[in-house]
Amino acid sequence: MxxxxxxxxxxxxxxxxxxxxxxLIIFLAIIFVAFKFIYxxxxxxxMKDELYRPDVHNWxxxxxxxxxxxxxxxxxxxxxFMHFKVWHALGNLLWIWAFGFILQDLAGNNKIIPLFIYxxxxxxxxxxxxxxxxxxxxxxxxxxxxEGASAGAMAIAVxxxxxxxxxxLFPMINGGIPLWVLTTVFVIIDFASIDSTNxxxxxxxLAGAVVGFVFVRQLRRGHDWGAWMNNFATWLNNLxxxxxxxxxxxxxxxxxxxxxGEPYKKIPQITQQRIDAILDKINQKGVxxxxxxxxxxxxxxGEGEA
Numbered sequence: 001m002x003x004x005x006x007x008x009x010x011x012x013x014x015x016x017x018x019x020x021x022x023x024l025i026i027f028l029a030i031i032f033v034a035f036k037f038i039y040x041x042x043x044x045x046x047m048k049d050e051l052y053r054p055d056v057h058n059w060x061x062x063x064x065x066x067x068x069x070x071x072x073x074x075x076x077x078x079x080x081f082m083h084f085k086v087w088h089a090l091g092n093l094l095w096i097w098a099f100g101f102i103l104q105d106l107a108g109n110n111k112i113i114p115l116f117i118y119x120x121x122x123x124x125x126x127x128x129x130x131x132x133x134x135x136x137x138x139x140x141x142x143x144x145x146x147e148g149a150s151a152g153a154m155a156i157a158v159x160x161x162x163x164x165x166x167x168x169l170f171p172m173i174n175g176g177i178p179l180w181v182l183t184t185v186f187v188i189i190d191f192a193s194i195d196s197t198n199x200x201x202x203x204x205x206l207a208g209a210v211v212g213f214v215f216v217r218q219l220r221r222g223h224d225w226g227a228w229m230n231n232f233a234t235w236l237n238n239l240x241x242x243x244x245x246x247x248x249x250x251x252x253x254x255x256x257x258x259x260x261g262e263p264y265k266k267i268p269q270i271t272q273q274r275i276d277a278i279l280d281k282i283n284q285k286g287v288x289x290x291x292x293x294x295x296x297x298x299x300x301x302g303e304g305e306a
Contacts, residue, residue, distance in 0.1 A: 020112040021100040025093055028149060031081045032089045039084075057084065057147075062124050064131040064144035064200065076128075080120035082147045092149040096156055102167060102179070103160035107219065108282070112156065114226025115215055119155025122211045123204030130203050137199070146200050151208035154190075157183055158212030 035057065042052040062079035063069055069076070083089035100112050127146045131137040137144075160167075161183040168176030190205045215225055278294045290298075 019104075020109060021097070021104050024100070024113055024116060025097055028081060028083075028089070028093060028096075032083050035082065036086075053084075057082065058145060062127065062146040064128065064137070064141045064146070066128070066132060069128070076124045077117070077120060079124060079145075079147050080116070080149050080152050083149070084147065088148055092153050095153040096149065099153070099157040099160045102164065103156055105282075106160070106163045107216075110230045111159070111215075111219075111226055114229040115155050115159055115212065116149070116152035117229070118215060118225065119152040119208035119211045120149070122155070122207040123151025126207035127200045127204045131200060144200060146204060148201065150201060151204040154186075154205045154208035155212035155215070157186070158209045159216045160212075162213050162216040 038056055039052045042055075059072055060075060060078040060082050062075045063072070083092070096116070103115075104112060124146065131141050131144060161179045165178065165180035167179040169179060169182060170177050187206070187209055190202045190209075193199075193202045196202065218225055274297060278290065278298060281290065281294070
């Protein structure tokens, strides 16, 4: 679409106000770097690096032991922001960025963080239930912990795939690979890897996948599970920024006469400000809420009309 597509991508990548994808990636990266710095201090000082996990890291990762969980209940969520290995953190960040970009483009700007949190909570709950109820896992309960953003990332990936299963990746490879193929492969790998050295992690991934699918199904039925989180965040923001002007809802066009048809066909004028406003609406609410007039403007802008 030329200028339109370039403008759209610039807004996504640079992180305009309210870009939850950017916020989430930056927060995960900062947390990883901060705790890796603490680990290096342990490594270089008189303190032994093997003490880092019991002293610091394990207070934010999710323990399989319910007795330990009672002493650190916050870990049911904080585990999703903790990574020890560089490739583990980098892989999750890339996964969230790639699928989150697609999801944000299709469903709007306010679904990423609620979906990530729901996926992480579901992964943590399934991890605890599995390790404490299934006999095969009980011997390892006292020493097992769960960490990483993979459950939340899987929720985002499956949600994006559910919304647009035929979205094409790597178009240079025989026209591209459908999104559903790539996601299905990873889900199958997770299922087949339950008997590996990290069964709890793979179970958490599958729980996140289920959450992503159900989240989108409910969204299509008009139930936005993330609305209360976004409303709460807005309330907090207004609480600490009371002088910030609130967005005003534009007045709807009114008709002062009744007619079965339009007296003339209205051709909306295309301006850069109008295109920017439509792109903001897509980012905030999703492309499915555009009016026919707004869709016509985007179409004409893509075709290079004035």
